[in-house]
Amino acid sequence: MATSARSRAVPLLVARRGARSARSFSSESSSSYSKLTTGFSSRISNVQESFFYPVDRVVVNVPATTANLGPGFDSFGFALDVWNRVIVQKSDRFEMVVEGEGEGRISLTEDNLVVQCVRKVLHSLGKEMPPLRFECQNAVPPTRGMGSSSAALVAGLAAGLALGGKDVTTPANKKLLLQLAANEEGHADNVAPAIYGGFQIAFNAEGHWITQRVHIPDGLQCVLFIPDDEMPTTEARAVLPAKIDRKDAIFNIARASMLINCFATSQFDPLRMAMEDRLHQQYRKHMFPFEPIIKDALEAGAHGAFLSGAGPTVLAITGGVGIANVGSDTMSQFLAEVVSDAMVSSAARLGVRGTAHIATPSYFGLHSNGYDRDGEQLW
Known part of the structure; x- marks a missing residue:
């Protein structure tokens, strides 16, 4: 029974992260955040997610992004084929390792933005964050206008959702991820292409962040x-x-x-x-x-x-x-x-x-792999 449930589980997606220095979260109350994290759910999705095996290690990749594109202030953005990778693994103690861009200057403590995101999502799902080891392999330069902070947000939030048992590959949970990330960022021009890839137009309508893909010319x-x-x-x-x-x-x-x-x-x-x-x-x-x-x-x-x-x-x-x-x-x-x-x-x-x-532009946004305690790939 357990084996068949594992084989039928829909891939659980996590995020990638563009590690960046620590920053404070928005002042949104924990209750409203928890309400948002509930997202759209159905009887079937709840049953499917109940079959997911606990994730022991998550490998998350997220692209750099460029925003505005000139006249599209806070609205236009597309993903670039430059990637950050975050590996989050359960451990007996907290540990943070940063390699590549930002090495030696990005926070290695629990106030790191990726760590904050994971903790906040797990808390909103009614779970405590266990001791975790974070390994950040960064190719996106921080504070250069290439979406490093958005990559960190998307990676941490998606990793938290995956560790909390959410299937981030579904349209409903990807939309949830967009809402969480854009609310923290205040605009969605970077986080939308980081999640969905390609060229995205994004705006807020009646409290919901909406995004739509635009064709990118070949070549x-x-x-x-x-x-x-x-x-x-x-x-x-x-x-x-x-x-x-x-x-x-x-x-x-x-x-x-x-x-x-x-x-x-x-x-x-x-x-x-x-x-x-x-x-x-x-x-x-x-x-x-x-x-x-x-x-x-x-x-x-x-x-x-x-x-x-x-x-x-x-x-x-x-x-x-x-x-x-x-x-x-x-x-x-x-x-x-x-x-x-x-x-x-x-x-x-x-x-x-x-x-x-x-x-080159990246037509793909966040993607990830999850592994159980024995190292077997779950998605």
Whole structure:
């Protein structure tokens, strides 16, 4: 009976995490959080989840994300093929290990964001967090505008749901994960693609976070210039005005609409106009001189370029040549490297140190594997 139940269990998904330094949770009451964690359930899903074997170890992967895309402030974002991995395993004592990006500076204590997320979800499910060992393997640079904090939120929350017996692969529980993560973040432009992958448009409607996928043109590549210096999101948001001019709102509405049409119809050329912005980038240029880097990227052949998230990373769109398969020949990579060199040279003239990376969008969001005490894979 137990064996057949195990074989029929629907895969329990966990999250990945972009480990980041500790931060405080929102002030949402534990009772309202517990109510939200209940989510949508049915008799069948409750029965199925009752068959799940206890998870002893969870391996969670989550992608980097880029948000805003120019005019889509707090609304647009897509996943990048750059991943963080978190391994959570039951142990006889708490332990935190961080490797890669953030090593030596991310909190190794229980105030780490991933640990906080796991504890909060388990508490909302009426469970105490057992002693756990956390191993974070990070490729996403923290506080660079590539969604590291959103990755940490998604990873920790999803891991907590899985450890609490929730099947995070179902649409209902993925929606629940989105609600939890977006409520903590305050917007869903990064967490939505971290969960669902691809290009997502996200907004809040009557207390519910809604997201919908947009087509990404074949052959699109992303050239990222990642400065060595960080830009804390809180500081970047603090410089934004409380009100904007109507003409600036109209400017962004038109370009955001054109941007969606460009992606939906695989038009690359208009992106240089469609990725212009007047809601956030102009107010942040005194914090980091990104405008010359964008200009030089466009002159080198990029279709469009923008400040990724709150910055300071600058992302340029290239690709869409030949048969639009970046792995079919060297042309796409060659053109992306030309843009990369132009961005690095531009930054050097400005006295800005950093590195470049060429990535592709990820059509997949969080994925994970779970193992029992004997090391047998459960999903």
